[in-house]
Amino acid sequence: MTNKANPEYEVLSPWAEADPIPFRGISPRLEGLAGKKIGLLRNTKRAASPIMNVIKRRIKERFPTAEITEFANLRPNEVIIEQEAKVEFEDWLKGVDAVITAFGD
Amino acid sequence: MYDSIVIEDRKKPTVTLVNNGFANDTESASRSKGMPVLRYIPTSVPCEASIMEDIEAGVDGAFEAMVTALTKPLTEEEKFPKPKEIEKPARIIFKGSLEEVNRFFYQRGWTDGFPIIPPTEEAVADMLTGTDLPPDHLLGKLESRLGKATIERIAINAVMAGALPTYMPVLIAGTKLLLESERGFMGFTTFGFSTGSWAPFWIINGPIRNEIHVNHSSGAFSPGNIANAAIGRAMGLIVKNIGGVRKGVEDMGVMGNPMKYSMVIAENEEESPWEPLHVEYGYKKEESTITVSYPQTYIQHWPYGSDAEGILRAVVDHIIRSMHYTIIFTPPHAKNLAREGWTKEDIKGFISGYARIPGSHFNNIPIIGGGRPGLYKGKISARDTDTVALIRDPRFIRIIVGGGPGAFIAHTVGGGATPGMKQTQKIELPSNWDKLAKKYKDIVPTYAKY
Numbered sequence: 089m090t091n092k093a094n095p096e097y098e099v100l101s102p103w104a105e106a107d108p109i110p111f112r113g114i115s116p117r118l119e120g121l122a123g124k125k126i127g128l129l130r131n132t133k134r135a136a137s138p139i140m141n142v143i144k145r146r147i148k149e150r151f152p153t154a155e156i157t158e159f160a161n162l163r164p165n166e167v168i169i170e171q172e173a174k175v176e177f178e179d180w181l182k183g184v185d186a187v188i189t190a191f192g193d
Numbered sequence: 194m195y196d197s198i199v200i201e202d203r204k205k206p207t208v209t210l211v212n213n214g215f216a217n218d219t220e221s222a223s224r225s226k227g228m229p230v231l232r233y234i235p236t237s238v239p240c241e242a243s244i245m246e247d248i249e250a251g252v253d254g255a256f257e258a259m260v261t262a263l264t265k266p267l268t269e270e271e272k273f274p275k276p277k278e279i280e281k282p283a284r285i286i287f288k289g290s291l292e293e294v295n296r297f298f299y300q301r302g303w304t305d306g307f308p309i310i311p312p313t314e315e316a317v318a319d320m321l322t323g324t325d326l327p328p329d330h331l332l333g334k335l336e337s338r339l340g341k342a343t344i345e346r347i348a349i350n351a352v353m354a355g356a357l358p359t360y361m362p363v364l365i366a367g368t369k370l371l372l373e374s375e376r377g378f379m380g381f382t383t384f385g386f387s388t389g390s391w392a393p394f395w396i397i398n399g400p401i402r403n404e405i406h407v408n409h410s411s412g413a414f415s416p417g418n419i420a421n422a423a424i425g426r427a428m429g430l431i432v433k434n435i436g437g438v439r440k441g442v443e444d445m446g447v448m449g450n451p452m453k454y455s456m457v458i459a460e461n462e463e464e465s466p467w468e469p470l471h472v473e474y475g476y477k478k479e480e481s482t483i484t485v486s487y488p489q490t491y492i493q494h495w496p497y498g499s500d501a502e503g504i505l506r507a508v509v510d511h512i513i514r515s516m517h518y519t520i521i522f523t524p525p526h527a528k529n530l531a532r533e534g535w536t537k538e539d540i541k542g543f544i545s546g547y548a549r550i551p552g553s554h555f556n557n558i559p560i561i562g563g564g565r566p567g568l569y570k571g572k573i574s575a576r577d578t579d580t581v582a583l584i585r586d587p588r589f590i591r592i593i594v595g596g597g598p599g600a601f602i603a604h605t606v607g608g609g610a611t612p613g614m615k616q617t618q619k620i621e622l623p624s625n626w627d628k629l630a631k632k633y634k635d636i637v638p639t640y641a642k643y
Contacts, residue, residue, distance in 0.1 A: 094290065095290065095291065095315050096288060096289060096290060097288070097289065097290070097291065097294050097311035097593070098285045098287075098288045098313060098314065099285065099287050099288070099294050099311045099313055100284065100285065100286060100297075100312045100313070100314065100317055100345075100348065100349050101282050101284075101286035101349070101399065101435050102298070102303050102312065102349045102350045102353055102430060102434040102435075103282070103301070103303060103340075104338070104340030104341050104342065104343070104346045104434060104435040104437075105280065105282075105340070105341050105346075106280070106334070106338050106339050106340045106341060106437075107334075107339070107341075108276065108277045108278075108279050108280075109224075109225070109226070109227040109339070110227055110276065111227055111228070111229055111230075111266065111274040111275070111276055111277060112202075112227055112228055112274070113228075113230060113271055113272040113273055113274055114201045114206070114207075114228065114230055114231060114232065114267065114271055114272075115201050115203075115204045115205055115206045115207075116206065116266075116267060117206050117262075117263055117264050117265060117266055117616070118206060118263055118264050119264065120264055121260060121264065122261065124469060127205075129196060129197075129200070133240075133241060134241045134242070135238060135239070135240065135242040135243070135248060137240055138242070138243075138245060138248050139210065139238060139248055139251075139252060139420070141254040142245075142248055142249050142253075143256075143259075144253055144424050145442060146252065146253070146256050150256075150260075161196055164383070165383040165386075166376070167195045167196060168196050168198060168199065169199055170376070171352070174636055178203075181200060181203055181205060182623045184205065185205070185206075186205060186206045186207065186208075186263045187197075187200050187205055187206075187207045188195075188207070188208055188209075188210070188259060189196060189200070189207055189209045189210070190209070190210040190211075190630065191194070191209075191211070193211065193212050193215050193240045193241075193388065193445075
C-alpha cells in the first residue's frame with residue numbers, strides 16, 4: 089500500500105497453483121456398431137434407467153445385430169473401480185466393444 | 194463422468210449423454226482428470242426426468258450424434274491433446290485501489306460477491322502469525338482442481354474474508370478436514386459439487402471457541418460476529434480458489450444455498466448438561482476441534498411444551514426425509530431433558546425410533562443415501578399399515594447445545610459423514626497462541642444503548 093490519500097494495494101493471488109495434469113487422448117473409435125457388443129453404463133439417478141431403455145430400443149432398431157449388455161454403478165458419486173464392484177465391472181468391460189454412459193443429469 | 198474416463202483408459206470408446214446444462218461441468222470434470230477431449234453429447238433429457246415422452250425425445254435428438262461419437266475417427270487433437278500450459282502467475286497479481294482490486298478479483302470469479310479485504314504482502318504476513326507452519330507448507334491438494342493448499346494460500350483467502358490471524362488454526366484444521374474427508378457420497382467430494390446445494394456447516398468445540406469469540410448464543414447463525422462470519426466465508430473461498438469449485442461449473446447446486454456464505458457455530462459447552470460434541474467423538478475436553486457436515490436445509494420450530502415430551506415430540510414431528518441431522522437445543526431445553534434423565538443417546542434413539550412414515554412412500558423411490566431406510570432392498574412391497582423409520586441409524590443424528598434466550602429448536606438437515614468416518618479435526622495452536630489470542634481478544638462488538 090502507498091499514498092494514504094489514495095491508497096494503492098499490491099495484492100497476492102488467492103488462486104492456488106496446481107501441478108499440470110498430463111493430458112491423454114481417447115480410444116480409437118469403432119468402424120460401425122453393427123455386430124458389435126455395446127455396453128450401457130448408468131447410475132442410480134431417476135432418469136438413468138429409462139434413458140438406457142430407450143437407447144437399447146433404438147440401437148436394436150438401427151443395428152439389429154448389435155449385442156447390448158448393461159451395468160449399473162449403484163453407489164452415487166463413487167467411481168466404480170474404487171468399489172467392491174470393481175472386479176465385476178472390469179469383467180463386464182472386457183466383454184464389450186464400446187460403452188454408452190448416461191447418469192441422469 | 195469419471196467412470197467414462199476409466200473406460201477410455203481401458204481402451205474402450207465411450208460416449209456420455211449429459212443434460213445440456215451440464216456441458217461446462219462435464220468439460221471441467223474431464224479436464225481435471227486429464228482427458229479434455231472426452232466425447233459427450235448434450236441432450237434435452239431433463240435432469241431426473243420421469244416423463245417418457247421427454248426422455249424419448251431427448252435420446253432421439255441425440256442418437257445420431259451418439260452413433261457418430263462412437264464411430265467417427267479421432268482427430269489428431271483427440272489422439273494427442275495439447276499439453277496444458279503451466280500457470281506461472283506473478284506473485285503480485287494486481288495493483289490498484291480498493292475498488293479496482295475488488296473488481297479485478299470479482300471478475301475472475303475469486304470472490305463470493307461481497308467486497309474483500311485486499312490480500313497484500315503485509316496483510317498476509319500478519320495472517321501468517323496465526324500459525325507456526327511455514328507459508329509453503331503443503332497440506333494437500335484440494336478437489337476438484339487439485340489446487341495446492343499451502344498455508345500461504347489459505348492465509349490469502351483468510352485475509353480476503355476478513356479473518357483475524359487467530360482464525361488461522363481453525364482454517365488450517367478445516368482445510369485438513371476437507372482434504373481427509375471421506376471420498377464418495379458422504380464427503381466433500383460429493384457435497385461440494387452436487388446438484389443438492391449442500392452447504393458446509395462448521396461446529397467449533399473446545400477452548401478456542403471462547404478465545405476467538407465464536408458465537409454460540411443469541412443469534413449464533415445471524416450476521417454480526419467476525420469469527421462466525423469470516424471462518425465460514427474463508428472456508429468458502431478456500432473451496433473456490435484452492436479447490437476450484439465454482440458454481441455452475443463444478444458446484445452444480447440447482448438452487449444454491451445462502452448457508453454457503455457462512456454457517457458456523459460454537460457449542461455452548463458451559464451450559465450443556467451433556468458431554469460436548471468433540472468429547473463424544475473421542476477428543477479431550479481441553480482440545481479444540483472443528484466438525485463439518487453438509488446441510489441442505491435449516492429448520493426452526495417451537496416445542497409443544499418445555500418438558501421432554503413437549504420438546505421431543507416436536508422434534509420428531511419436524512424431521513424431514515434426508516440423511517444427516519444436527520439438532521440444536523437451547524441450554525434450558527437441554528437441561529430439562531437431562532433433568533428427566535435423557536442422555537444424548539436416548540434422544541437420538543427416540544428420534545430415530547419415532548420419526549416414521551408409511552412404508553409405501555418408499556416403494557417407488559430409489560434407495561440412496563446412508564440415512565434413508567434400506568427398505569427391503571426393493572424386493573418386498575410395503576403394506577398400507579407398515580411404517581418405516583426416516584432415519585435408519587441414530588448415528589446420523591448429532592445433538593449440540595446453542596442458541597440464545599427463547600424456546601426455538603433448530604435442525605440442520607442434509608448430508609454428512611458416514612458414521613465412523615472422519616468428520617472432526619483437531620485444531621493445532623501455534624506456540625505463540627496465548628500472546629496472539631490476547632492481542633485480538635478485545636475485538637468484539639459493543640452495542641450503543643439508545
